[in-house]
Amino acid sequence: MTQIEFRSDNAAGVAPEILTAIGDANTGTAIAYGADDLTASLEWLIREVFEHPTARVFPVTSGTAANALSLAALCPPWGSVLCHDSAHILQSECGATSMFGGGAVMRGVRGNDFRIQPDTFRAALEAVRWGDPHHSQPAVLSLTQPTDMGTIYSLDEISTLTAIAGERGLRVHLDGARMANAIAALGCSAADVTWRAGVDVVSLGATKNGALSTEAIVTFDDAAADELVYRTKRSGHVTSKMRYQSAQLHAYLTDDLWLRLATNSNRQMTRLAAGLADLGVEFVNRPDVNMLFARMSDDVATELEAAGLLFYRMPGSIRLVTSWQTSDADIDAALDRFRTVCEDAA
């Protein structure tokens, strides 16, 4: 029986268009460390895609690098980064931001649906003793869009939060490891969900959505960009053969490939969720994009594994993630297996 992959979009392969772009870039020689033509033209492409005349781009090789370097460029060592309690930067990056940020700290903020809310954010800011050096001073708001639990912020919600941040002088980072999925779900532009909504620096994910170890930091803030020139290099995140990453990002952002890939993963999740809802499965989150946390007893989860479904288990629930590679047939087959197991369990 074939296994069906729902562990992570990170488990998916490289999209054919992107693999082709790597091969196409492999002609002749080119100067190293991002001084090549493909990387130069990438900056123009980013400006076009994001509709921002001075945006800058720094290809890096992991989302942790994109996040932690961005945040270090935005936050002084005595500052703090406010993010949701469930944020990847707080829970899953082993203190990368504190390391790169010279001891900057991260503070979790509560909020329903795994999202920071205006009132919880305001309360967090009001509890601060501003200007008192005993206390790390909030300097950055980091929003995860979509969140690590698969929910998204509306454009209005982002604007409201960034406006509150602005009142206190905080700059805004957006962890967009799955940003294409959010844009596809919202039906908005890349500009709408970032700088037009008050975001200064974006971790633009590509790896989970079909690229090969390639992410990018996109800045709308020249002070941060000027720091990132050095911060990326000294952390080993300026690859010598950067042209192969730039080639990927060209392919990714051209002809809306990134949105087409994300639209598939979102659509397959919608189908999967609908099918599971029909089976009476309860959800922990609202599956706005390509991630679903479904309540499932341990016994049923074990049977689902035995049925060839691959997913992550938590106590009382399982995580299901679709990707650019998930097919209609995958979902159909998966729902068949869910049905069989769930009916047996009932």
Place this chain on the structure above:
Amino acid sequence: MTQIEFRSDNAAGVAPEILTAIGDANTGTAIAYGADDLTASLEWLIREVFEHPTARVFPVTSGTAANALSLAALCPPWGSVLCHDSAHILQSECGATSMFGGGAVMRGVRGNDFRIQPDTFRAALEAVRWGDPHHSQPAVLSLTQPTDMGTIYSLDEISTLTAIAGERGLRVHLDGARMANAIAALGCSAADVTWRAGVDVVSLGATKNGALSTEAIVTFDDAAADELVYRTKRSGHVTSKMRYQSAQLHAYLTDDLWLRLATNSNRQMTRLAAGLADLGVEFVNRPDVNMLFARMSDDVATELEAAGLLFYRMPGSIRLVTSWQTSDADIDAALDRFRTVCEDAA
């Protein structure tokens, strides 16, 4: 007129065997962050290639990452890393080791031919006030093999230096950004030039020799390896799709591909150097591998550039580097152009 590339082996492309390996790895899905089968079997391949039963391997995406993370794992924050005055880690990594190492410092040691010598190394160690906390305590010897100026250490020279290091409790790192070139030139084994000669941790270069943003840290020291599990992750150097890097390293180390590629670049440099010597050009270094620093007046250098030769310029000299991709025809054509320019200049 076609340009001929001698700026850097970093400017070369990806070797066809390695590009094929990336494509071959792109089937199905696989668990992320190095928990995949290709990465697991890479460790066994490394143990075979290095003839060491407990060697461990950490694929990373840049040489700076390999060096700085290795050194941070070997050196306490109050320690110092001794390296040659000309070493890349001291001159060209923007303080990466000090950052990752919590403020560890690098101390340059003098030596002819861009190599540390037993007497200069001993003198550096004797000048230390051991145990005095006012002074950073030497904790690591880092050797660059081949050096940044294209010279190599003999196996005896390495063993002598690592023995001196051992007397003082220093551990030993080898920056092998071009290690394949050194092995090809020495005609030794990977074990001979590393752990058998007293090396604890190696930055194993692959990118300059045909890989795509892939290097590896190889450890013969479990304490360092245990730290690297965390140090690589929190610095953003554990890529989620690591299997594509592991696939490259498999191809690179299989059937001696790495040595065959390096043998070509060394051989083309030997041909180039012989031709230039015939033209009466003087050399700054002894071109042991694939790098040559040749004395050249500024005027002649400008004419060589006009003749379509690509190289780096320094005051009074130029740097020429061959790669796995340099062909016999490249060298023949280059020597023709050198001959024309030099004869004009004479």
Place this chain on the structure above:
Amino acid sequence: MTQIEFRSDNAAGVAPEILTAIGDANTGTAIAYGADDLTASLEWLIREVFEHPTARVFPVTSGTAANALSLAALCPPWGSVLCHDSAHILQSECGATSMFGGGAVMRGVRGNDFRIQPDTFRAALEAVRWGDPHHSQPAVLSLTQPTDMGTIYSLDEISTLTAIAGERGLRVHLDGARMANAIAALGCSAADVTWRAGVDVVSLGATKNGALSTEAIVTFDDAAADELVYRTKRSGHVTSKMRYQSAQLHAYLTDDLWLRLATNSNRQMTRLAAGLADLGVEFVNRPDVNMLFARMSDDVATELEAAGLLFYRMPGSIRLVTSWQTSDADIDAALDRFRTVCEDAA
């Protein structure tokens, strides 16, 4: 009307015995940086007071230094320090531990009475993905004794928590900024509340209890001590005229001066609390030592200030702290003023 000081024991002066000791040390010359005789003999005194044959001592100049350097010596950069949500190291040191610890992070643990409890501690440990490098790995338990809210752990409670820590390999730090007050309240020995209960390193406070910018790190763990030799120096916490700090610590620990001073502050708080309870004032905490958080309306607090009482205000409560310097007359006068204001308010 004289003001009566309840803002902080930090606001108190230097105890006469300690000022005398400084003057007495000011004879002749002595070698700098702690190589003097007074500092050497301090180590023996510490071993006697703590009944531990290999304890070591590092005089420093602030509690933040004592805490952050101790924790950096106990916690690897990828580790985390677990402490109570209200702990000074988490709330009031501006990320010092993260800075000195190379990006180590602090995680708050909940617990009644401002103390970590066995069940909340166990739950925090069980939620960890051990060995997964995405997650900072808990490496240290830091207990504040007494807590920042004036409560204390019993000896059994400490032993229970350190035993749980030990099961997971965590080492234990005790923030003893007011440790003398805890010992005086518990009627135990310095050994009982530290190494006999499973503590590895102590921040031994003296400044709040009558010393002049002098605290000490006391270690029962040689690995931590060996690191502290360098960590204290490179952070600027090895004063050149250390003998004047050592002289203070001699006086502080001789003839139980530290306990006599703390006994006074505890006793005055007991008197104050009893008086306030008689007036019907409600307490936020159980005033185990010399700190009381009392519920007080904003209006009443303002009147108390007008009556010459000095204290810190929080929304709906005030903080009152007694010190070695607080006299019977201070408490009598303070209670008179409380009575007047409270009766007016009633």
Place this chain on the structure above:
Amino acid sequence: MTQIEFRSDNAAGVAPEILTAIGDANTGTAIAYGADDLTASLEWLIREVFEHPTARVFPVTSGTAANALSLAALCPPWGSVLCHDSAHILQSECGATSMFGGGAVMRGVRGNDFRIQPDTFRAALEAVRWGDPHHSQPAVLSLTQPTDMGTIYSLDEISTLTAIAGERGLRVHLDGARMANAIAALGCSAADVTWRAGVDVVSLGATKNGALSTEAIVTFDDAAADELVYRTKRSGHVTSKMRYQSAQLHAYLTDDLWLRLATNSNRQMTRLAAGLADLGVEFVNRPDVNMLFARMSDDVATELEAAGLLFYRMPGSIRLVTSWQTSDADIDAALDRFRTVCEDAA
């Protein structure tokens, strides 16, 4: 036979005026962490003494803290601090600047008389690849005045160096661990040797010249000062009982006490040097202030030690330092002993 102290001015005691000031400050209570009146008025005193309307002051407890925190506030993590090869910050602070500076590096510059010279400084700056992120970018010039070898820069020399620094955008730090000695020797004002000569931040030493573990950072640059508010706190260098340090600095800077103390140590050195010159002793340095490095065979040095003279030994030379406490009688007696030993040796 009484021993005569020439090891270090750090070995001297606390000046009586300063000890008195500590005692005088010990009345009543005062709010902690530098919010007290003595600390507030210290800022005004500093502005008067340095004739600078916006100078700010941060009392700290060691010279290493003053230097490393100042430099971290002036230098970005990817920057470098240029200083003389012999500078304390490079040789004797165990990488403190690299730690506090997030991996900033220090680069030694050569120069006769242990001083940076305009040509060696220019050469160091010209060798930099500006704007290339492979290279730490020079951001600060740190001058030691007087140098660690007892020589001083003239006011013109400082101005020349700071002007060169300014051309490249470097800011300027002055390590004034013995600044009073330099001012006394130059007969200039505190303003002349600092901001009027182009200095932005000063480590103002006091401990070696009669204070008790008290130094100060003085800034003429508000951006650095704003950072130091947080940097001093999170490194544990904001003592809670700061008023006792501020009281010392008041006494130190009032009625020229600092200059009177330094004048004595300089004068005693002049007498000692003259006497030694008469005996035919050769000097390694020009004893501009209170430090002399004198050539001395190992045998003679041993005999001098046997004669009760306390000093530091280096191969072939000894270091002699006078202090505020050195008396005419000390020098007379010392010269007698030198004469006896040297005549015996002749």
